[in-house]
Amino acid sequence: MNPLILLAAAENGGQIQQIAQTFGVDWPHLAAQIVSFSIVCFLLQRFAYKPVLKMLEDRRRQIEEGIANTKKIADNLAQAEARRQEMLTQTNEQITKLIEEARASAARVKDEETQKAIAAAEQILSKAREAAQQDYSRMLADLKRELGRLVVQATTTVTGKILTPEDQRRLDEETAAQIAA
Numbered sequence: 001m002n003p004l005i006l007l008a009a010a011e012n013g014g015q016i017q018q019i020a021q022t023f024g025v026d027w028p029h030l031a032a033q034i035v036s037f038s039i040v041c042f043l044l045q046r047f048a049y050k051p052v053l054k055m056l057e058d059r060r061r062q063i064e065e066g067i068a069n070t071k072k073i074a075d076n077l078a079q080a081e082a083r084r085q086e087m088l089t090q091t092n093e094q095i096t097k098l099i100e101e102a103r104a105s106a107a108r109v110k111d112e113e114t115q116k117a118i119a120a121a122e123q124i125l126s127k128a129r130e131a132a133q134q135d136y137s138r139m140l141a142d143l144k145r146e147l148g149r150l151v152v153q154a155t156t157t158v159t160g161k162i163l164t165p166e167d168q169r170r171l172d173e174e175t176a177a178q179i180a181a
Contacts, residue, residue: 144179148172 020027152168 144172144176147179148175151175 148168148171151171155171156162
């Protein structure tokens with residue numbers, strides 16, 4: 001109730017006056033205490049509660065911003081981790097692809113070098129066969145000549161006659177024909 005109504009009712013007398021006297025209420029002191037309490041409440045409200053409430057509201061807002069920033073940072077971190085994983089996956093795929101290409105290239109180079117080596121070996125064998133054939137032909141010709149000379153010498157010794165160059169040539173040809181057969 002309003003203190004002024006209580007004061008007015010107290011001056012009129014009545015039941016409120018009796019209760020106030022029973023409890024020892026001094027109206028002028030009560031009114032002064034009510035005014036003093038109202039002033040203290042006003043001052044506390046204006047200079048203490050409002051700044052404290054404002055500070056609490058600011059802190060609450062800062063906490064909310066911090067939580068929102070933490071969520072943003074967590075989202076950004078998750079996105080960065082996803083990008084990192086994606087980049088690692090792409091890099092691994094590229095590395096695997098490069099390794100496969102290198103292996104294929106190495107196999108291709110190996111095959112090419114093997115083919116070159118085989119061709120070189122065949123060429124060497126061919127040249128060796130040609131050289132052996134030439135040596136065989138040369139040795140055969142030398143053998144025929146030497147055999148013809150030995151036949152002529154043996155014939156000269158056996159017959160005791162000197163052979164003419166025409167006889168020597170004829171004997172060489174006959175000997176060569178018999179050796180070739």
